[in-house]
Amino acid sequence: MKERLLDMLAEICEDDIVKENMNIDLLETDLLDSLGFAELLALIEDEFGIVLSPSEFQREDLNTPAKILEILETRG
Known part of the structure; x- marks a missing residue:
């Protein structure tokens, strides 16, 4: 799951730094914008069958690869 x-x-x-630094803030570094965030949620649902609704999370809850992975692992 982590690698995928x-x-x-x-x-x-569009940057491999997310693979090297699991604690990089995707929002503050402008690596992920609103459209990218929506795309990510759709891909997570397609790939893992896990629905993450934007209304149930604050942006800060999903702002690093490590936080996203932690949520996926608890739901998967």
Whole structure:
């Protein structure tokens, strides 16, 4: 799951730094914008069958690869 998530993030963010730094803030570094965030949620649902509704999370809850992975692992 971790490797696939990092591959998806690298594709959306167009930067492999997300694979090297699991604690990079995707929002503050402008690696992920609102459209990218929506794309990520759709890919997570397609790939893992896990629905993450934007209304149930604050942006800060999903702002690093490590936080996203933690949520996926608890739901998967």
